[in-house]
Amino acid sequence: MRALMCEHFGPPEELVMRDVPSPQPGKGEIRIRIMAASVNFPDSLIIRNLYQAKPPLPFSPGSEAAGIVEAVGEGVTGFKIGDRVAAMTTWGAFAEEVVVPASHCVPVPASMPFDIASSFTLVYGTAIHALKQRGRLQPGETLLVLGAGGGVGLAAVEVGKRMGARVIAAASSEEKLTLAKAHGADEFVNYADVDLKATIKELTGGKGVDVICDPVGGALAEPAFRSIGWDGRYLVIGFAAGDIPSIPLNLALVKGAAIVGVFWGSFLVREPALHLANVAELYEWYEEGALRPSISKRFSFGESAAAIRWIMDRKALGKVVVEMASA
Structure with a gap:
């Protein structure tokens, strides 16, 4: 089989396509x-x-895929050859085949195309775990989503709306905010042009937001946290900005607010039954039309390295997918 290989650490341009043995x-x-x-x-x-x-080293990157089961190891009872599945791989997905623990896979509904399935579990799984288990988001509360034009951010907009929240989408361009609006956001903040804290204060009548979903980090973290209301929950999801921020802890004290870590990858291993319940609920919402995954760019298998560069250069709106059939 062919696989995109990382033979030494470096930029995506140094990844190479190799013929490697099929994994068993x-x-x-x-x-x-x-x-x-x-x-x-x-x-x-x-x-x-x-x-x-x-x-x-060497390894193939790629953390999420969808495809067809073609071999089953000893002791696996939940899947059979020919099943349509989505898999969380951590690495190995930029290849024609991959072996993963069955516990890291979920069945894919017949109504969901493979491109959607490959880009669904991580972002929507992260969003529902963040907002439901970690953020305790309630109907009628106000949710601020940073990076609302990206994969996790856009998923959080849709999940937040489905959970009954008023959603404020914050992003770095009008194009990203237009996408967030199309996916249900109620209010919009372009933090490249306006003061984030002051704008949130104005939008909430000085009350502040109840929950903040932050997959961005960096310089946005402190002004975002300063916009949180009493008993607010600040969800630390990732650091797409590249910098891990520091927040003065006295802010948490005076606001009675919580800084809550969201490590979805560890959650699905530690609490698999709850993870599967989340996925089942997400599939229901997808079937009813409440979740509408947005794929903004498709690459062929041979263009996998360019797809990673596209993400690195922050060109993505919604999700980016590598389609194996077009290799």
Whole structure:
């Protein structure tokens, strides 16, 4: 099989396409023929040795895929050959085949195309876990979503609306805010042009927001946290801006607010039953039309390295997908 390989740490332009042996599933594992793979920001980190997961060299990047089960390892009972599945791989998805633990896979509804399935679980799984289990978002509360034009941000806009929140979308361009509006956001902040804290204060009548979803980090974190209301929950999801921020803890004290970590990858391993319940609910919302995944760019398998560069250069609106069938 062919796979995009990281043979030394560096930029995506130094990744190479290789012929490698087909992987064989072990106990509790399945092998998937990949039909589509999603491109996520951690893919740009793992190839530069900047991610918390540290695979041994050489390896294939790619953290999320969808395809068809073509081999089943010992002890696997939940899947059979021919099943349509989505898989969280951490790495290995930019290849024609991948072996993953069966516990890291979910069945894909027949109504969901593979490109959508490959770009669904991570962003929507992160969003619902963040807002439901970690943020305790309630109907009628106000949710501020930073990076609202990106994958996780756009998913959080839709999930927040489905959970009954008033959603304020914040992004760095009018194009991204237009996309957030199309996916249901109620209010909009272009933080490239206006003061984030002052604008949120105006939009909430001085009350502040109840929950903040932050997959961006960097310089936005402190002004965002200063806009939070009493008993607010600030959800730390990621650091797409590149910098891990520091927030004065006295702000949490005087606002009675919580800074809450959201590590979805660890959640699905530690609490698999709750994760599967979340996914089942997400599929229901997808079927009813409340969730409308947005794929802004498609690349062929041979263009996988360029797809990672596209993400690194922050050109993505919504999701970016590598389609194996077009290789």
